[in-house]
Amino acid sequence: MIEFSRAAAAFGFAAGATRAVYQGLRRRRDEQWERTNHAGRAVDLYAGPAVAAGAALGVLPSGARGRGAAVLAGLAAGACGAYDDAKGDHRRGFRAHLGALRDGEVTSGAVKLFGIGAAGLVAGALLKERPVDKLLAGVVIAGTAHFVNLVDVRPGRAALTVLALGAPGLLRGPLAAAPMGAAAAVVADDLAERTMLGDAGAHALGAALGTAIAAANGRAGLAVHAAGLVAAAAYGDTVSRLAGSPE
Incomplete structure (x- = not known):
C-alpha cells in the first residue's frame, strides 16, 4: 500500500x-518547435521537453532507490533527442549515421546513439x-x-506504449509511475494532433521507463529484456533503411 x-x-x-x-511553452510559441506531421497538419513539439521535465520532477521527491539514475537517463536522452529534433536530417537507421561517422561527419543521429x-x-x-548487471541495465x-x-510513428503511439509497458511496474513504486504520469498528461493532445513528442x-520517456x-x-530478467530490445532495434533499423530507400 505504501509503494502504491x-x-x-x-x-x-x-x-x-x-x-x-x-x-508554458505553448504560450511562448517558437517556429523552431513547430512541424508538419504525417497527415500534413501543423503541430508543435512542446510535448517533448514537457514530458522530459515532468518525468524527472515526478520521481525526484519520491525517495525511490534509483531515482538519480532515472533523472540522469531521462534528461540526457531528452537532450539528445531534442538535438536531433532541431538538427536532424533525412538519413534513417543506425547504419546510415555510423556510415556518415566513418566518413568524418558527426550527424545528429550519431550524437543521439552514443549520447x-x-x-x-x-x-x-x-x-x-x-x-x-551494470552493462545489461545500460x-x-x-x-x-x-x-x-521506434514506435512513435503515429499520434499517441509512444505515449500509449509507455502507459502499457509501465502498468505492470506501477505497484512496485514511483520509477515507472513518473514517466506514465508525464505521458498521460499529453496523450490527449498527441492523439488530437495538436502536439507531438x-x-x-519519446527518448526521455523510454529512458525513464527503461530505468x-x-x-x-x-x-x-535484464538479459531477456536486453535481447528483445536489441532484436527490436535491429528490425527497426532494417525497416527504416528500406523506408528511406528509393523504390
Whole structure:
C-alpha cells in the first residue's frame, strides 16, 4: 500500500509538472518547435521537453532507490533527442549515421546513439553492483529509449506504449509511475494532433521507463529484456533503411 501511494503521488506530480511546462511553452510559441506531421497538419513539439521535465520532477521527491539514475537517463536522452529534433536530417537507421561517422561527419543521429548509450550505461552503473548487471541495465535503459522512439510513428503511439509497458511496474513504486504520469498528461493532445513528442519526448520517456524496468529485474530478467530490445532495434533499423530507400 505504501509503494502504491508513492507511485500514485509520483504519477500525479509528474502529470501536473508536465502539464505546467507544456502550457508554458505553448504560450511562448517558437517556429523552431513547430512541424508538419504525417497527415500534413501543423503541430508543435512542446510535448517533448514537457514530458522530459515532468518525468524527472515526478520521481525526484519520491525517495525511490534509483531515482538519480532515472533523472540522469531521462534528461540526457531528452537532450539528445531534442538535438536531433532541431538538427536532424533525412538519413534513417543506425547504419546510415555510423556510415556518415566513418566518413568524418558527426550527424545528429550519431550524437543521439552514443549520447543515449553512454547515459544508459552510467544509469545502469548507478543501479547495479556487478559489472555484467551494470552493462545489461545500460542496454535495457538505452534500448527502451530507442524502442519507444521506434514506435512513435503515429499520434499517441509512444505515449500509449509507455502507459502499457509501465502498468505492470506501477505497484512496485514511483520509477515507472513518473514517466506514465508525464505521458498521460499529453496523450490527449498527441492523439488530437495538436502536439507531438518528437525524439526528445519519446527518448526521455523510454529512458525513464527503461530505468524502472532495469531497477526491477535481476540478471535473468535484464538479459531477456536486453535481447528483445536489441532484436527490436535491429528490425527497426532494417525497416527504416528500406523506408528511406528509393523504390
